Amino acid sequence: MNVHIVTLFPEFFDTPLRSGLMGRALDSGLLRVDMVNPRDFTYDNHRSVDDRPYGGGPGMVMLAAPMSEALRSIERPGKMLLLSPKGRPLDQELAKELSASQDLTLVCGRYEGMDARLERIFPLEPVSVGDYVLNGGETGALCLLEASARLIPGFMGHGASAEDESFSQGLLEHPHYTRPEEFEGLRVPDILLSGDHGRIEAWRREASLRETVLRRPDLLPGVSLTEGESRMVGGLLGPRLGRGLYIVLLHYPVVDKLGEVRTMSLTNLDLHDIGRVSRTYGLGGFFAATPLEDQRELAERLLSHWTVGPGAKANPDRAEALSRVSVVKDLDGAIRRIQERSGQRPWIVATSARPGGGLTVRQVRRMLKDQPVCLILGTGRGLAPQVIRQAHGTLAPIRGLEGYNHLSVRSAASILMDRILGDTD
Ligand SMILES: C[S@@+](CC[C@H](N)C(=O)[O-])C[C@H]1O[C@@H](n2cnc3c(N)ncnc32)[C@H](O)[C@@H]1O
Incomplete structure (x- = not known):
């Protein structure tokens, strides 16, 4: 050359x-x-x-x-x-x-x-x-x-x-070791001393996948994985960030189109779609919060049809997704349940379609590394000001390319989950 x-x-x-x-x-x-x-x-x-x-x-x-x-x-x-x-x-x-x-x-x-x-x-x-x-x-x-x-x-x-170095297969390289077998109390993994080349290759491939998941998950979409490897990657990615993230969908206090604080009706579509998104991204949970007792009862009935009733037999995938959905009275109820499950007090992050929120997706990912995050979504025209004031921060709005960003709360939930937990970095 x-x-x-x-x-x-x-x-x-x-x-x-x-x-x-x-x-x-x-x-x-x-x-x-x-x-x-x-x-x-x-x-x-x-x-x-x-x-x-x-x-x-x-x-x-x-x-x-x-x-x-x-x-x-x-x-x-x-x-x-x-x-x-x-x-x-x-x-x-x-x-x-x-x-x-x-x-x-x-x-x-x-x-x-x-x-x-x-x-x-x-x-x-x-x-x-x-x-x-x-x-x-x-x-x-x-x-x-x-x-x-x-x-x-x-x-x-x-x-x-050059063939088995970092990036050549789209992955980061596995770790290397050389003599001595033990250094400062740390032993070389036994498998590398076994002389079994098949097992050593398998160990290296797995170590390489682990390194990539932990350090550069953004590289994963370009890598072809076997079914078993995909499951392993999913298992490593899920608990790392997703399990710490919870969605709370508030039906009160939210504002209507005139800016008045109101209670909105719970909808079947929201439960199904946000439940499925929560399962797809391995969230810790999804809470639908409404102060109206009859609406909570209705939601529980709908959910049990799909999780334990006839719907569960007809559509086990749906049962798996909806088993992540819980119905609570209000935000405090959801926070209490998150604390019970995780043993930690979560960061409270509000969302809004209006400009003002300054938290970035990257900041939320950073928060998730050391504490659970409770992401609040509002029905109607969005969360009432008192909820936004109560949060530790508000995520910057999803921005359209032409100024319009009136999304359904289900679409907003999907977009935000993919930005926070998806591999499109
Ligand atoms: C001081 S930099 C000029 C930066 C330029 N004013 C700007 O803001 O994009 C001088 C030169 O360094 C090189 N350079 C600086 N950063 C680079 C980078 N990240 N990648 C490749 N070349 C870089 C480019 O050749 C560039 O013309």
């Missing part, structure tokens, strides 16, 4: 390119790297490569002319990648794709970046190494170069080692 690095600081790459496997790949000719410095394409006394931005503002911008001459001087540039925080995130898939390149050009920005016209003149594809800002593209170019070069056949000597 021939890599052309366009940089104002070629010396930046001296040591990294001479060290370890990278140095060996260069010595063996598996990899060739040449530096192209835009400063070599300047014609004024100061050899200027930057100027002030049009429109004012801090910082300097890389001049178009030296950069464009530098890029045109590369005979066979191959793909032209521009290191930029705005780019496609660098990941193992991209590294793999690039490792098959004959030629590759990496363009390193400095200052505030380059004159934007260069991106219209050259087919520059922006690539980012993370959501943070570096002083220049050189550090990113090194990451990209190293991640791709080590996937060139022959780079690592032992062909298989």
